[in-house]
Amino acid sequence: MANTSNPMENKDQFNGLQAVRLKINGEERELQLLPWVSLLDVLREHLNLTGTKKGCDHGQCGACTVLCDGKRILSCLTLAVLKDGAEILTIEGIINGNQLHPLQQAFIDHDAFQCGYCTPGQICSAIGLLKEGKANTREEVQELMSGNLCRCGANNLAV
Amino acid sequence: MHAIECTMDELAYKLGIDPLDLRLRNYAEVDPSTEKPFTSKALRECYQQAANQIGWSERNPEPGSMTRGNKLVGYGMATGVWDAYQFPSRIEAIITNEGKLKINNAVTDIGTGTFTVMTQIAADELGLPIEDVIFSYGDSKKPFSMFQGGSSMTSSTGVAIVMAAKVLKKKLLEKAKKMSNSPLVDAVEEDVTFRNGGISLLHDPSVHISFQAIVTANKGQVIKTTKMGKPHLLKLRKYSKMTHAASFVEVEVDKDLKTITVSRAVTAVAAGKIINPKTARSQISGSMVWGISKALQEESVIDENLGKYINANLAEYHIPTHADVHQLEVIFADEKDDLINELGIKGVGEIGLVAMPAAIANAIFHATGKRINKLPIHFDELLE
Known part of the structure; x- marks a missing residue:
């Protein structure tokens, strides 16, 4: 019978590993990755860095949103090898020393989350939206944050 | 509840009576299903306050009569009730060597604010600042708690904290009285108050023994108690115990596409004393979002040949996004309940959801003149 061993189980001998350089939260990382591994994984x-959450793993819920070169992306639908050389910012990287990011503080002040699972994605998405210059009205924020689902129904508190 | 509240609305329109007026004329002062009185029921206040807030009396009650640009506008209201549950919960309460209060209980916090309100309740009972209370939870090795659910947690574990605190306070006073040269030696429970991290005489607050001093005099041994808090079932058997709510909703229906938007909703809740208005409000507004979801979006679709769900993913099983959620307002009616439990509290979770779907369906009727007796209500039901 042909050898059908799964290369995932035998990473060292599998020659498909690729060198990937990522700058994550300001820190240079050199990684050896299989080409099909998602940025989220x-x-x-x-x-x-478990602050970034895996919700659906399908690009449907937004929980895995991170910033890649300043733009918000779904890390579950992004192959890490395709982002060689990119700068990634996650929820762990937005704090400034001991000073919470203003959006983190705003989420706390407005009780804008319950279970908190979608929150890292909501905040990264909101930072990306601000950078895009599209957070001018409540309606704009509502519409353009709608890729980030919240099952606790903290929607209007977050927006 | 949905069927009853939609039928009440239908009846009101058939009789030519305002749906709110129909409910007020038939307001139940005792529970019609058991003929028992309620421990408390400030539903009338809920109706009045929510109706005022949304401007109920200013609407034109004629179905299909109100418009805003290319939208039909409709108003609907409905009532919600939820059982005021309380389950047993065991609390271990400890005064530590630093004079802090540690509460141990297995309860979890799924984001409802349990950690916050339990800390608040414990701090209030022992007269300690919040930062001197350690609420330690979320581990089944800790003393028994029921599951986090049924809008029962604050009543269950919160009331158990009050009961445990009562025993602990008694113990602390006994220990304080036995200290050498104790200024509280002759004091009885009625003479003292618990504040500033210790025990004071009511009529002379300068007489004060700190918890830390009591533990030190106790040879450094922490002072602790364990107490199973339970509802007063014998007393409560004579009453109906319910949380009440009224939801008033404004919908917009696109004249051509028939898409439905809940543009505004007000829910007033009567749930006894509210321990934390901020987290309670979040609970109710989250429930209101679930109500919008139930009325207009969530639907499991089954392939009847295969017997399998065909939309078991978040792209096809729709829940409200930020763009689907507009102005939500929460009101807590004043409700004093001396019967229900030591804190006079009832649950604030699901009660925000109960009335919403019926209020939305009733508002869609007011907007369009069409009564849709199925959920969720999609635009295609309204197409000519």
Whole structure:
């Protein structure tokens, strides 16, 4: 019978590993990655940055939103090898020393979350939106943040 | 509840009576299903306050009569009730060597504010600042708690904290009295108050023994108690115990496309004393979003040949996004309930959801003249 061993189970001998350089939250990282590994799994499983959440893993819920070169992306639908050389900012990287990011503080002040699972994605998405210059009206924020679902119904508190 | 509240609305229109007036004329002072009185029921206040807030009396009650640009506008209201549950919960309460209060209980916090309100309740009972209370929770090795759900947690674990605190206070006073040269030696429970991290005489607050001093005099041994808090079932058997709510909703229906938007909703809740208005408000407004979801969006679709769900993913099983949620307002009616439990509280979770779907369906009728007796209500139901 042909050898059908799964290369995932035998990473060392599998020659498909690729060198990927990522600057994550200001820190240069050199990684050896299989080409099909998502950026989300790199963050959570390889680098232990579990602030970024895995919701649906389908690009439907927005929980995994991070900033890539300043733009908000769904890390679950992004292959890490395609982002070689990119600058990634996650929820762990937005704090300034001990000073919460103003959006983090605003979320706390407005009780804008309950379980908190969608919150890192909501905040990264909001930072991206501000950078895009599109957060001018409540309606704009509502519309352009709608890729970030919240099951607790903290919607209007967040917006 | 949905069927009853939509039928009440239909009846009101058939009789030519305002739906709110129909409910006020038939207002139940005792629970019609058991003929027992309510421990408290400030539903009338809920109706009045929510109706005022949304401007109920200013609407034209004629179905299909109100417009805003290319939208039909409709107003609807409905009532909600939810059982005021209370379950047993065991509390271990400890005064530590630093004079802080540690509360141990297995309860979890799924984001409802349990950690915050339990800390508040414990701090209030022992007269300690919030930062001197350690609420330690979320571990089944800790003393028993029921599941986090049923809008029951604050009544269950919160009231159990009050009961445990009562025992602990008694113990602390006994220890304080036995201290050498104790200024409280002759004091009885009625003479003292618990504040500023210790025990003071009511009529002379300068007489004060700190918890820390009591623990030190106790040879450094922490002072603790364990107490199972339970509802007063015998007393409560004579009453109906309910949380009440009224939701008033404004919908907009696109004249051509028939798309439905809940443009504004007000829910007034009577749930006894509110421990934390901020987290309670978040609970109710979250429930209102679930109400919008139930009325207009959420639907499991089954492939009847295969017997499988065909939309088991977040792209096809729709829940409200930020763009679907507009102005939501929450009111808490004043409601004093001396019967229900030591804190006079009832749950604030699901009660925000109960009335919403019926209020939305009733508002869609007011906007369009069409009564849709199924959920969720989609635009295609309204197409000519």
